[in-house]
Amino acid sequence: MGDSERISVGIIGASGYGGVQLVRLLLDHPRLELAYLGGDSTAGQDFSAQYPHLFYAVQQPIEAIDLDKIAERCDVVFLSLPNGLALKMAPTLLERGCKVLDLSADYRFSDLSVYKQWYGGDRTDDAVAETAVYGLPELYRDRIAGANLVGCPGCYPTASLLALSPLLKQGLVDPGTAIIDAKSGTSGGGRVPKTGFLLAEADNSLGAYGVARHRHTPEIEQICSDLTGHDVLVQFTPHLIPMVRGILSTVYATLRDPGLVRDDLLTIYGAFYRSSPWVKLLPSGTYPQTKWACGTNLCYIGIEVDQRTGRVIVMSAIDNLMKGQAGQAIQCLNIMMGWDETLGLPKYSFYP
Numbered sequence: 036m037g038d039s040e041r042i043s044v045g046i047i048g049a050s051g052y053g054g055v056q057l058v059r060l061l062l063d064h065p066r067l068e069l070a071y072l073g074g075d076s077t078a079g080q081d082f083s084a085q086y087p088h089l090f091y092a093v094q095q096p097i098e099a100i101d102l103d104k105i106a107e108r109c110d111v112v113f114l115s116l117p118n119g120l121a122l123k124m125a126p127t128l129l130e131r132g133c134k135v136l137d138l139s140a141d142y143r144f145s146d147l148s149v150y151k152q153w154y155g156g157d158r159t160d161d162a163v164a165e166t167a168v169y170g171l172p173e174l175y176r177d178r179i180a181g182a183n184l185v186g187c188p189g190c191y192p193t194a195s196l197l198a199l200s201p202l203l204k205q206g207l208v209d210p211g212t213a214i215i216d217a218k219s220g221t222s223g224g225g226r227v228p229k230t231g232f233l234l235a236e237a238d239n240s241l242g243a244y245g246v247a248r249h250r251h252t253p254e255i256e257q258i259c260s261d262l263t264g265h266d267v268l269v270q271f272t273p274h275l276i277p278m279v280r281g282i283l284s285t286v287y288a289t290l291r292d293p294g295l296v297r298d299d300l301l302t303i304y305g306a307f308y309r310s311s312p313w314v315k316l317l318p319s320g321t322y323p324q325t326k327w328a329c330g331t332n333l334c335y336i337g338i339e340v341d342q343r344t345g346r347v348i349v350m351s352a353i354d355n356l357m358k359g360q361a362g363q364a365i366q367c368l369n370i371m372m373g374w375d376e377t378l379g380l381p382k383y384s385f386y387p
């Protein structure tokens with residue numbers, strides 16, 4: 036492929052929040068071309084009927100899903116659908132020669148019995164699922180480079196794992212002491228209307244949900260176990276916060292060496308993320324804010340040590356629709372195609 040040649044990309048689930056972010060990113064990407072938009076209840080409508088502000092940039096209809104037609108038109112397909120649908124589409128698309136990036140949970144689990152336990156349903160695609168790579172580039176860049184199927188991480192796992200991984204990989208904390216307290220904006224719930232996400236319900240309110248049973252817990256544990264080489268359990272509590280975009284994840288864990296200070300950890304994290312352009316380690320004493328990551332593919336990380344309790348506190352902030360979803364999927368595709376992983380992705384927030 037020539038250096039300026041573009042590859043054809045399809046998005047199934049184009050009308051959703053992930054879908055429109057992917058469209059936005061594709062429009063500005065120098066090597067990608069939008070070849071297909073697919074959907075269910077919006078099939079037959081123009082994309083601009085869903086997102087009128089993009090009328091001047093996208094004059095394409097959302098089409099009913101016909102996998103043969105999609106594979107004929109597209110080299111790469113993003114699946115941005117509710118859980119349980121990608122597993123019915125990815126095998127055919129892969130068989131027809133497409134690369135597939137799934138934004139749902141269907142291809143995130145190396146052990147499908149864990150998927151079935153937390154998400155339900157039956158799986159007949161074990162052989163395909165075995166080829167899937169977990170799409171967190173900061174941990175699995177090499178594997179992503181050789182993958183045809185990527186299971187992109189959930190938004191909470193992305194923020195939490197980027198905060199936690201250096202501690203676990205370097206054996207700096209007892210993994211069983213890890214507690215993750217995370218807060219998400221309402222766009223994390225998707226575009227499908229739900230009462231709890233109405234402005235009148237979510238505004239002026241902050242509360243936990245899914246306590247001790249959120250589906251992102253086993254996903255985080257899977258990667259923590261992979262990093263440490265043994266089974267890890269973590270305590271994860273998500274909260275809904277009255278803003279639209281962003282996740283702040285605060286991770287607490289007990290240091291094995293109570294003599295470690297903040298600057299030691301900053302040095303260790305700096306080395307761990309040396310080759311990771313989308314992770315920005317904040318200077319000593321600075322802690323991340325979600326608005327800094329808004330609209331960008333960045334993850335900001337801040338670190339503190341409480342010498343009194345012997346705990347390290349790591350805070351990470353991402354945009355759930357970008358590094359937590361569509362941006363990360365494009366980052367993975369850049370890596371799969373052998374391009375620079377920053378290609379076409381925004382890095383400056385529009386907030387002051």
Ligand SMILES: NC(=O)C1=CN([C@@H]2O[C@H](COP(=O)(O)OP(=O)(O)OC[C@H]3O[C@@H](n4cnc5c(N)ncnc54)[C@H](OP(=O)(O)O)[C@@H]3O)[C@@H](O)[C@H]2O)C=CC1
Pocket residue numbers: 047048049050051052053054073074075076077078100115116117118120138139140188189190222223224225226227355356359360
């Ligand atoms: N929102 C977030 O912050 C994050 C979400 N994710 C995951 O990404 C995926 C997409 O999420 P999100 O964009 O928020 O979801 P949305 O609810 O905003 O969009 C869902 C999309 O799926 C389509 N769809 C629903 N049912 C079908 C069907 N039977 N056949 C074809 N298309 C269908 C809808 O199409 P139509 O409108 O035409 O019916 C819509 O385009 C989910 O798996 C989610 O868990 C992952 C990380 C972060």
Ligand SMILES: CC(=O)N[C@@H](CCC(=O)OP(=O)(O)O)C(=O)O
Pocket residue numbers: 118138139140188189190191219220221222223224225251273275
């Ligand atoms: C605020 C909110 O509701 N957030 C969603 C997380 C979105 C996400 O990443 O979900 P998947 O793992 O299914 O892709 C939730 O808690 O379920």
